[in-house]
Amino acid sequence: MIWLFLKEHAQWFLFYVLSLISLNGLLVLDSGFYNVSILYLNSVYSVLFFFFIGWRFLKDWSYLKRVENQSFEDLDRMQSPYMSHLVERFQREYAQQTNELNQMKIQLLEERDDLLAWVHEVKxxxxxxxxxxxxxxxxxxQTRLEHEWLRLYMLVDQQLHQTRLQTMEQDNRLERVELRKVIANEIRSLKAWCMEKGIGFEVEELELEIVTDTKWLSFILRxxxxNAVKYSHANSEVHITMSQQQGNWALHIRDCGIGIAPEDLPRIFRKSYTGSVGRESTTATGMGLYLAQNAAxxxxxxxLVNSKVDEGSTVTLVFPKQNEYMKLYGM
Known part of the structure; x- marks a missing residue:
């Protein structure tokens, strides 16, 4: 409180020092004051000033204490004319900014709805x-056309889920999901692309049920x-296995592809980041892992992602326990 008071009224102390310098200069230079005690005048002037400072400090301290204990409605009656003027100015500015923000939110929602409608029309x-x-x-x-159709479908699907991601909590449905069926459906959707590149899948027994949202889990796996198919070498395999990590089930998807450079690994989940490999391809958007990470x-x-250049990458999904899901969604 003392430091705050000194900062608030620093100009008073500056005025006191300048006044003291002027007074002493006048006493020294004016011969009419030769018989006047300079020390006496300085003492009286200083005592009066510090009495005033003490009174002002007590008044401000009392005011702040009353402000802390009052409701917002009572504060209006305690404001000084200058403070009331400032508060009115801030309130007008706040109301204007709030109105502009609301207009921007409305515009953003309208654009999002238009985009969703466009995506559904394209489908x-x-x-x-x-x-x-x-x-x-x-x-x-036919294989080539199916591959190009799949690329177009994936881009539209990415845009649809990117638009819905902000309101994902309102579009959730937790249920028991058979992991094997979800993975099989996503592998089946990539059939044309896999046939064109000669990519095969080796999937171990995945007889496991987890509690999650089927639609968003499918999107993450997609x-x-x-990515595993895109960056795998031709005529190679993608391995899908399960393990347990500290009591949690973990799904591992490992490809035998070009891998990710060490300097790119920390940034692969950033929005629109394509990395050194993505810069060599015009089809890379840098959105897939960003959206997958946010949804996950x-x-x-x-x-989690582990990768070595020219040896491939392993993406791991660690699923929470059922009770952790309940805490996450307040069930």
Whole structure:
């Protein structure tokens, strides 16, 4: 309180020092004051000043104590005219900023709804294209077209989940999920791409049920598996295994691909970060792992990545125990 008071009224002390210098200069230079005691005048002046400072300190201290014990409604009656003017100015500025912020929020929500509507509209012709591709004669052209269709579908799917990610808590449904079925569905969706590159999957027994949100878990696995296929060497395998880590089940997805440079590893979950490998490809967006990490965090899943250049990468999903899910969502 004392230090705050000194900072608030520093100009008073400066005025006191300057006044004292002026007074002593006048006493020394003016011959009419030769018989006046300089020490006496300085003492009287200083005592009066510090009496005033003490009175002012007690008044400010009492005011702050009353402010701390009063409600916001009572503070208006305790303000000085200057303080009331400042408060009114701040209130007008705050109201203006709040109004602008609300307008921006409304605009953002409208843009998000428009984007969601656009994504759903795009999915309709994509579904029609998929049906036509399935009716085509099997061959290299069909495989190539299915691969390009899959790339387009993945981009639309990424955009859809990126838009929904901010409100993910409102779009959650926790249920018991058979991990094997979810992984099988995602592998099946990558069939055309895998056939084109000669990529195979070696999956161990995954007879495990976990409590999570099926849709968002599928999205996370989709990003990881598509990266595994994209960066794997041709005619190689992706290995999917399970283990236990400190009582938690962990899912490991290991590819035999180009790997990730050590300097890129700490930054792979950053938004739009493509790394040294991604810069060589025009198809890399740097959004897959960023979105997967954000969705996993909201589901209580830990996402870990280990990688060595030219040896491949291993992505690990550590699932929380059921009671940890209950705490996470207040169930």
């Amino acid at each position: 309709t012709p994509l579904t029609a294209m998929k049906i036509m591709l399935e009716q085509m004669e099997v061959g290299k052209l 990003q990881i598996l598509s 965090t909201k589901l209580g899943i830990k996402l």
